[in-house]
Amino acid sequence: MTRNVAVIVGSLRKDSWNRKIAHALMERAPAGLTCAIVEIRDLPLFDQDREADPGPAGVGFRTAIRGCDAVLFVTPEYNRGVPGVLKNAIDLASRPWGQSVWTGKPGAVVSASIGGIAGFGANHHLRQTLMFLDMPVLAQPEAYIGNVASLFDGDGKLANEGTAKFLENFMQSFAAWVGRFAKG
Amino acid sequence: MTRNVAVIVGSLRKDSWNRKIAHALMERAPAGLTCAIVEIRDLPLFDQDREADPGPAGVGFRTAIRGCDAVLFVTPEYNRGVPGVLKNAIDLASRPWGQSVWTGKPGAVVSASIGGIAGFGANHHLRQTLMFLDMPVLAQPEAYIGNVASLFDGDGKLANEGTAKFLENFMQSFAAWVGRFAKG
Amino acid sequence: MTRNVAVIVGSLRKDSWNRKIAHALMERAPAGLTCAIVEIRDLPLFDQDREADPGPAGVGFRTAIRGCDAVLFVTPEYNRGVPGVLKNAIDLASRPWGQSVWTGKPGAVVSASIGGIAGFGANHHLRQTLMFLDMPVLAQPEAYIGNVASLFDGDGKLANEGTAKFLENFMQSFAAWVGRFAKG
């Protein structure tokens, strides 16, 4: 049985390191997981007064998440927290009250940065939010990808063997986690 | 000497309880503090590829923060974290690297919610970010305004005496804190 | 099949409100969960130099946790964080490296305080630690028990019907969560 995984990248930058990591993860998805990036670029700022009608991009995003079996977040840290653009996407799809599209979907968090801290602050602030949304989130292995710029070659391909192996193992753990929770 | 305080409300909702609390705080500002709300509604989603040119709303927001002496955040909690719209505004004004307009400005955080938890999660996630931005943030008194809907009368005026007194004391503590750090 | 739940109370105070909440939870455990408090009072301060030999109390605590199927934490907040006494117990039983007795045990967190914030800060700092220990922790319902002193009668019995119902539901959710993970 195939599970559909929505992959959400926490940065809008075209050459985002986290987008590269997301692709490296997707390439290593085991049989049984089908991964696709769901974009957050065109979403409006969340305004509760318009929560019932968040425009076509908002409706499309909610629909994409509602239709998936699991969610994989790959995110940088902005100012020691979750990027506003990512949190905004989460907020938008969590409303209106009682109609959150996140509820019960198994998830995982990967954070990456060019320094050694590897987005730890974003990783854990995000986990606090996902807990509230009633998403069971993979505990171990944690995934902090530090010094990310050193891991890719000039063509943007992952060139670090240890990281490649780690990401492959991570996706296997995630697949097992998803299998534990996904319906059907 | 007068210090200019930028007040930032973490919700876009027109009848936001936090906006009401912000006004209640501003009305109680002691002599020496001039407070004005700086709006975050029209900001674009932060995209590092466009950080040098974030459009007129982005430029205006950065200019407003650069020109103030201190910042007062009044925010709800969204999904146990900082509202994405607020975090996005902070991210946008923190860049480009080395040109953050937040650096060194004394700040304070107030959180309010209709339940008892009073935005604790947002309050502290926000503090972690402000620390990174090198903003000295008032420690005590903390300001968690719970059960906020019960504090106002039918005309939207603060009707709870205890809260009114607390907000007045809070603004005096904040003014003393700002005086300790503000230049000139 | 019966699952054994270790209940850990985060306060050493004899008349601890959290101990009362722990008992109220245990009384409402559904068939299939057998709960017993595991005491942390006599543990030594964790010292890595003595991790292989933490004394009889240390050995006993590790043995008790190793033998249980799941763990329920009921804790106050001390200074906006996890009580040191509770964190010390967790640290002690997490070592030596590779021999943590927490690994994989399903868990849940309840926090209680006499104010409205209800131990939110302790609750989430604790969750961050449990994630690291590879414990799947119940996400929803969250359990923040505020104004706890008002919930009990003069004989120390839970007298608030809404809370009683909430705790009963919580234990049912916890039992379902444990059933999802427990071995055998």
Add this chain to the structure above:
Amino acid sequence: MTRNVAVIVGSLRKDSWNRKIAHALMERAPAGLTCAIVEIRDLPLFDQDREADPGPAGVGFRTAIRGCDAVLFVTPEYNRGVPGVLKNAIDLASRPWGQSVWTGKPGAVVSASIGGIAGFGANHHLRQTLMFLDMPVLAQPEAYIGNVASLFDGDGKLANEGTAKFLENFMQSFAAWVGRFAKG
């Protein structure tokens, strides 16, 4: 004028890397700061029933903190949080209610670990607690000392020039911060 700084090390291990970092910091204290480690090894577990009489070690610790002008915390991360032994010391000296010896003392936090994350989780959980204790804590520079085992030579002396310079600058920033708040 000389300010007395209490240095608190968050690990009891004799050859603790954080103790080594603490000494490296103390050696680099600028004129005007006198630093001394205050030990936490012999403290009892905090028990509110005994808060008025925590024994000689407890009384001695409270007295030492009460007598200092500022506090420097140097700590590892245990299980993604503050070591229980450190949090216990903080809890013990924060009570009885209204008699906390921490109030108003300027502080700073350094975290170190043998990995890249450098104790980020402990660093920020600790800051949340210090905020509650009304301690103004240095925001920048943050101090995350990663890969700490590689920074010392065989004699236990700091051998990394970049780190040495960083610690020297850190102590100057801390001295300036202390000067801003210390009385007299």
